[in-house]
């Protein structure tokens with residue numbers, strides 16, 4: 001299980017590297033890494049456990065954030081209506097975004113990051129819909145099409161694998177200006 005002490009913070013060079021592709025068959029270490037990353041997200045969304053262990057409730061976690069420069073990220077987007085049926089629960093291995101909609105989207109509250117302790121205000125414009133090619137645990141290539149909030153989370157995590165942080169994408173000149181055609185997601 002990871003705790004906040006295990007999460008690498010901005011300033012550590014590992015967050016600015018392009019991570020290495022994961023090799024198949026998965027090593028025991030990589031299997032454990034995937035399990036531990038998803039476990040963090042599950043436990044951090046359990047209010048009682050998160051409170052007890054002072055965890056920030058996470059919807060996504062990328063391997064570089066726990067100090068492992070490999071192309072693996074976990075995503076767990078809860079479903080307000082039914083906690084037992086998350087909107088998206090997936091481990092993305094060697095993910096590549098192969099299609100971006102022209103339509104842009106941004107979270108109305110801006111973004112944050114488990115690895116960035118400071119608050120950086122401003123809209124983070126992203127694609128509203130994306131198609132991701134990734135490998136599953138057996139090494140088979142899979143395709144995932146996501147839109148809106150789950151797509152924002154996937155883009156945020158895949159950025160981590162390529163050394164990007166959310167605030168890199170906030171406009172320096174006008175952080176709260178948005179192209180009028182951008183979908184604002186609350």
Ligand SMILES: CC(C)(C)[C@H](NC(=O)Nc1cc(F)cc(F)c1)C(=O)N(CC(=O)NO)CC1CCCC1
Pocket residue numbers: 044045056057058059060061062065077078111112113114115152153156157160
């Ligand atoms: C940085 C933090 C504020 C902890 C953010 N959580 C979040 O935005 N809210 C949240 C948490 C839940 F558990 C359930 C829920 F529906 C909403 C987050 O996990 N990330 C993931 C991250 O830092 N990955 O590297 C930041 C988000 C900003 C936009 C997408 C991911």
Ligand SMILES: [Zn+2]
Pocket residue numbers: 112113114115156160
């Ligand atoms: Zn992040």
